[in-house]
Amino acid sequence: MDINSKIALIEEEIRQTPYHKATEHYIGRLKAKLAKLRALAIQSKKTGGRLGFALPKSGDATVVLIGPPSVGKSTLLNKLTHAQARVAPWPFTTLRVIPGMMDFRGAKIQIFDLPGIIGGATRGIGRGKEVLSVARTADLLLLMVDIKTRNRVNLILREIKGLEIDLPVLVVINKVDLIKDIPKKISPDWLFVSAEKEIGLEELKKMIWQRLSLMRVYLKLKDKKPDFTKPLILRNGQAVTDVAKKIFPQEKKFQRILLWGPSAQFPRQEVSLTRQLKDGDILSFG
Structure with missing residues (x-):
């Protein structure tokens, strides 16, 4: 188990343990151990350890947001979690995993915005293997495309299958505000939204809750x-x-x-x- 995984486990243990007189010393020991591991992680980076995309999990569930470049993933993350991810109208704005936390019905749902997926991701093109590897730790995948790139959904699903990632998937088709008529729902797992105009976002939150079985x-x-x-x-x-x-x-x-x-x-x-x-x-x- 690597350092980041150990950090994530201890953070989860601290979060799950209620703080009162009987657990005060136990939580104190966990925090001391956590501080040592974080120091080791920083030292590892300084000594040349390559910084990957993996981030520690927290919250009640984890969702990974994937899709082609420049379809509005960062905008959606900002609207759902107020993460303040950088937003720009050109591809590859997101170069690392950007985390955010969505509060919904009392749950803390962590959402990771991953760099854009391009063709050949399973062969490592565009660091695709590293990007998709983050998905293995998630509870749900949000596959996001837009009106112009929605024909790439099946291609990306094949890339995911090629890495043997077996997770529930919600397909989110963004920028529906750019067309006159919203198409009929293709599947129960597909949803048309506009992140910029906040169309369909409440329904999306409910669908995330349902697919996570919370x-x-x-x-x-x-x-x-x-x-x-x-x-x-x-x-x-x-x-x-x-x-x-x-x-x-x-x-x-x-x-x-x-x-x-x-x-x-x-x-x-x-x-x-x-x-x-x-x-x-x-x-x-x-």
């Missing part, structure tokens, strides 16, 4: 109202035990676990750790 679970303390401001983000199909692991750093036994919400048969239903949850459920541990 859901929200809320916590309720005894005799208190649920906290709807800070949901725990899980994947569809996860259970009460996954919530317990997120909020309690060490294994703990519970006298009662109470459930409210869409998956509850009735309010205050007592459930086990194996109970599968649904989006909007509320849990109370006692």
